[in-house]
Amino acid sequence: MSTGDQERTHETTESNRDDRNTGKRDADATFGGDYGGQYVPEALMPALQELEDAYERYVLENEDGFMDEFRERMREFGGRPTPLQRADRLSERYDREIYLKREDLLHGGAHKLNNALGQVLLAKYMGKERIIAETGAGQHGTATAMAAAHLDMPCEIYMGRTDINRQRPNVYRMRMNGAEVNPVTAGSGTLKEAINETMRDWATTVENTHYVIGSIVGPHPFPKLVRDFQSVIGEETRRQIQEQAGRLPDSVVACAGGGSNTMGTFHAFVPDEDVALYAVEAGGSSLQIDVEEGLAPNSATLSTGTDGVLHGAMTKLLQSEEGQIVESHSVSAGLDYAGVGPELAHLVDSDRVTPVNVDDDAALNGFHRLSNLEGIIPALESSHALGYLERTAGPDAETTSHDELGDLVVVNVSGRGDKDLETVLEETEKRDLEAAPDVEVFDG
Amino acid sequence: MSGDPAAADSEVEAAIRRNRPALITYITAGDPSLEDTKEYVEALDRGGSDLIELGLPFSEPIAEGSTIQAAINRALAAGTTPEGFFELVEDLETEAPLLVMTYYNMILQYERSEASRASGERAVNPRDEPDVRPFVERAADAGLSGIIVPDLPAEEADPLREACNDHGLDLVCIVAPTTEGERLERIMSQVSGFAYVQARLGTTGARANVSVATHDSLARLSKYDVPKAVGFGVSEGDHAAEIVEAGADGVIVGSALVDIIAEHGAGEENGDAPAADALEAKAAELKRGAVRGAESVTDDPEVTPEPEQP
Structure with missing residues (x-):
């Protein structure tokens, strides 16, 4: 943790200690107003x-x-720091500098x-x-x-x-x-x-x-x-990109489910106002909620959710009008959650973090593309962040979105995809994906 | 809060003081249907309930054990909505005051749910901060006397408490075995209606005995002059007797009643009479137990309860 970060985290704690254990609300418990809290x-x-x-x-x-x-x-046990790697072929494809933060190399295969x-x-x-x-x-x-x-x-x-x-x-x-x-x-x-x-x-x-x-x-x-435990991702990234590219990135992209890799990557960059932060959610198969079935075929909470209380915190949620939590869905089990971290909800409302989402197909294409072009098999969760690169900067991207990410981009590869191989094969067979290899021959 | 029943401006507190030892019963509204719930509540009222808690089902009931979780699932599967719940309450004519027990999100979303029902579409901006007042107003209009929210500790309760005060509803505080020190003082100073004394750590659910924590808690709380009712695990008349003997003003029973409803199931021949009869009989057994406990206190004020076998 850099000294600056420690000072920031300390800002509000001292003054509110007096209210601790007295039954009064602790102002440290929330982010920018009402998000967070202790509803238990x-x-x-x-x-x-x-x-x-x-x-x-x-x-x-x-x-x-x-x-x-x-x-x-x-x-010693975890293998930190993880590398920040220039992705040569992605950089070529997207005509800008793409760096990958390799959390997939952490012990256990994820952040x-x-x-x-x-x-x-x-x-x-x-x-x-x-x-x-x-x-x-x-x-x-x-x-x-x-x-x-x-x-x-x-x-x-x-x-x-x-x-x-x-x-x-x-x-x-x-x-x-x-x-x-x-x-x-x-x-x-x-x-x-x-x-x-x-x-x-x-x-x-x-x-x-x-x-x-x-x-x-x-x-x-x-x-x-x-x-704070996850913020080591962004702290390393911030130091590494300055060492390797000589400056801060124009944008940082991370997938978001509950949001621990997202916030871990973003936290060190939040004060750097010129660095755009993109939280890529799972658009699943559709952004609509099926109220009758109590089901959302996505988990795009930051993009489409409404404020409410789930699992102890006020945050954005996928819920019915009556307040029942709906079942979310994503091809990536790790993003499949109807809530999201309250701090991310706050950073989205205050326009510091931009919530975006890509659907299952785009994530699967992102998975195949990184596997094929860079020799890295990413987790399906992380593949959403890669899918967003393609959508904004790929050959078929709208020209209007082309400048969105800027010339120097960091993508967090939050985990490796070994765990997802079966799902990916199954889901790829059902679809016509441009980036996928011919999976029919995989068993042969 | 005064110890004099005449001075209590709370219907809930008055009902406990008037009927001490009080029986407080809980069932989940809409399990297995709102029509059945009406029959069941009337049966519990006849059986001697002095207060009745009605659960408004929420999809993520983190404080409930498996019995009430299952009841909530049945109620949600039957399509129970907040508005259906309030209409049921309006329909009920019970001697016992009614309280709603629900999770905080249901209270927060009521305004949005109503706006959408009225206009047929999403009428509230998703960025608008949810407000607890529309729920409290509707609860007061429907004739409810109080609210219990198992996921709302004192730290987060100010907005709801203020709304309840404005509308003459009691926001019932829960006191856990882990509650102590300044927090306990503060919570006890905010008691409205009665203190809900959680008999043991963990979730709701019928248990075979009265916990040691119950005796500890009642001893710890004896210096506070507020009505105290004990819930979590109470299932039999003998439990009620022991708890009242240990100093409680009331007992709260939920899962044991929900078990009866679950056993009888939905859509039986002859309507709901068997389940309703069984509920009435169970309520009567519990009330008799509580009264027995109170009598033994009167007989011998020095009596101390047998320590529980570990």
């Missing part, structure tokens, strides 16, 4: 305040050398370890004895299981039944690392239900258990805590 059952409030104290002491103030130990473990290791280590400093976490696609679950094994903490992961069935390899990875995987059968058996069930576990076991939430969502202080 009463039983969890003392634990959130305990966590907030630990966050300030260990993360912001480096008490007992917590942040030093975190950084050292991220270096998720930054947060998981940070929180499991924090739980250890807090004297907690047990770790629980939710997972959707299994990436956060596997990162948490790895971190818990590494730091010798018992760990249970809640995962929707549907997700367990479609993400077997990740279930095996978690179990290999010694975690228990608890299937959640409620509702559609995906991420939203897994979060509900983890919160119920935490409401029961809060006295000795820490809940490692997987994105910049949930009640305060989780959105800030997760952002």
Whole structure:
């Protein structure tokens, strides 16, 4: 964390400490007005305040050398820093400088370890004895299981039944690392239900258990805590691009589901007003909500959502007019969530971050293009960011969008796509994708 | 808040003080249909409920155990809407005051839901900040006496509390086993109607015994002169007796009643009479238990409850 960042994070905390644990609202709990907050059952409030104290002491103030130990473990166990790589053939295709932040090279194959290791280590400093976490696609679950094994903490992961069935390899990875995987059968058996069930576990076991939430969502202080652990992505990127390209980029592009890789990449650039920030959401198959079925065939929360409260925070949501949360959908399980981090909702409303979205087809094309042109198989989540490059700067892009991204662009490759190969083959067979190889011959 | 029943301007508080020990019952509105709910509420009223909580279903009920989650799913599958809920409340003529139990998002979205229903399209700008007042106004108009919101701690409750005060509704505070120190003081100073004492950590759901935490909590709260009702896990007359004996002014029972509704299912022959009868009988058993607990306190004020087996 740069000195500037630490000062920024500290700005409001001191003055509001007096209100802590008194039942009054803590002004630090929200982003620019009402986004954020702590909409949780009463039983969890003392634990959130305990966590907030630990966050300030260990993360912001480096008490007992917590942040030093975190950084050292991220270096030695995680493999940080990850490279910022000039993508030669993409640069040629889009006629500008394209750099890729290679979070796919982090241990575990995605940016998720930054947060998981940070929180499991924090739980250890807090004297907690047990770790629980939710997972959707299994990436956060596997990162948490790895971190818990590494730091010798018992760990249970809640995962929707549907997700367990479609993400077997990740279930095996978690179990290999010694975690228990608890299937959640409620509702559609995906991420939203897994979060509900983890919160119920935490409401029961809060006295000795820490809940490692997987994105910049949930009640305060989780959105800030997760952002700070993830912000290493943007801090490295900001330093690397200046070393390698001699200046700050014109734009930074990252995919957004809950928003942890997005905010992790953007945070260091937020004060750099000349750097445009694009959060690419999953447009799925359509941007409309089917109210009758309670289903949105997308997860474009920042682009189309309305304000409401889900999983402890006021944020933008995919919901019916009556306030029921709808089932989201994306070809990428990691973006498939009806909410989004409250800080991103705030940065979108204040016009600092531009929300955009690409559909399943564009993401699949992005996947194939990077695999084919650069020899990097990206996660389907990250493929959305690559799909947006093509849409604004590719050969078929509208000329009006051509200058949008500028001459120097950074794209965060938040994870690698090994986990997605089966889905990609299946979905590619159904479609006529211009960037795809002939998948019919893959089995031959 | 005064200890004198005559001075209480809250219908909810008055109902508890007048009927002490009070029985507070909960069911989910729309499980399995709003018509059935009407029958069931009337049965609970006849059975001796002194307050009735009606759940307005929300798709993400993080404070509920599996029993009430399933009831909420049945109610949503049956198409239960906020407006249908309020029309049910308007239809009900019960002796017991009614409270709505729902999650905060349902309260926040009511204005948008109504605007859209009236105009047939999305009438509120998505960037407009949601407002809790339209819900509270409608709740007061429909004849509800109070609101309970399990995902709204004291820290976030100011806007809703102000709206409730303006419309004469009680916003019921929940006190958990983990609530202590300055937070406990503040919450107890804001008690409206009664303090909802959460008997144990975790979620709602019928349990086989009364928790140690119940006795601890009631002892901890005994110095506050506000009505205290205990919920989370209470399912039998004997539990009610033990809880009242330990110092509670009322008991809250939900999952045990929802279990009865679930067992009877929807669309049986002879309408809903069997489920309604069973609910009435269960309410009567619980009320008798509570009264028994109160009598043993009167008999021997020094009595202390048997410590629970671990």
